[in-house]
Amino acid sequence: MGRPHAARARKEPEVSVPDTGVRGGRLPRSARRAQLLEAAQSVFVEYGYHAAAMDEIAERAHVSKPVLYQHFPGKLDLYLALIDQYTTELPALVREAIASTTDNKQRVAAAVGAFFSFVEREDAAFRLVFESDLLGEPAVAQRVQQMGAECADAVTKVIQEDTELPSEQSHLLGVATVGMSQIVARYWMQEKTIPREEAERLVSMLAWRGLAGFPLHPESGTD
Known part of the structure; x- marks a missing residue:
């Protein structure tokens, strides 16, 4: 009779979540685009276009570079x-x-x-x-x-x-x-x-x- 209680007390298995490359969590596409543009603007204003780096933009947006490139193929597209x-x-x-x-x-x-x-x-x-x-x-x-x-x-x-x-x-x-x-x-x-x-x-x-x-x-x- 004790087994049902044991079954209810059993710890749920951990579920691994695949790494999507998005460190900031999932966002609707429009919200993600706005987030990337805001980060890009701060970098362009600070460094100018030529000295701005896509790595820095991705870092400020809290996303991986692949995510950034999914929305904007290149730096000029962002600008x-x-x-x-x-x-x-x-x-x-x-x-x-x-x-x-x-x-x-x-x-x-x-x-x-x-x-x-x-x-x-x-x-x-x-x-x-x-x-x-x-x-x-x-x-x-x-x-x-x-x-x-x-x-x-x-x-x-x-x-x-x-x-x-x-x-x-x-x-x-x-x-x-x-x-x-x-x-x-x-x-x-x-x-x-x-x-x-x-x-x-x-x-x-x-x-x-x-x-x-x-x-x-x-x-x-x-x-």
Whole structure:
């Protein structure tokens, strides 16, 4: 009669789990991809593209190299995935800023602010876009140029709505406004000698007062 109790007390056999090469445990594919991109970004920002190593990226992501290569065949694939993300994000920020108000003066200020928001990200994504040591790579250069063109187009529309300038001249001013905003935002991020709000106000004032020197549409304000 004691055997059933003995059987219930018997220790369960240990089951060996095969090594999948994933030190961080199983994750859905999308979550694993996001984890790998986050690790890759930190390595690229710290070392630059050419000095970054796939071993270091795998280590920071807490996965084995085979797992990393399952998602991204090479280092350039990782970098392009990040570039795709951020060169899409910045124009979206600019368009969202412009759409936040119908007042064109405030639209210009909001667009300038979008660049400051982008460079102030904690992950320093702007370094991959604007300060990359891979800008000579055609695939990277094309994406960065397209991003700049989309930002300039968004600002150009504001200028065309507010002035009587031809489209070509409006576009040139849009490019100038975007270029100024990007360069000054990056400079401010490095130096931070004045508060961000003051830096944005100064750049916005410079941009708007410069644009105010051009002939306005009859329905436009004069501020």
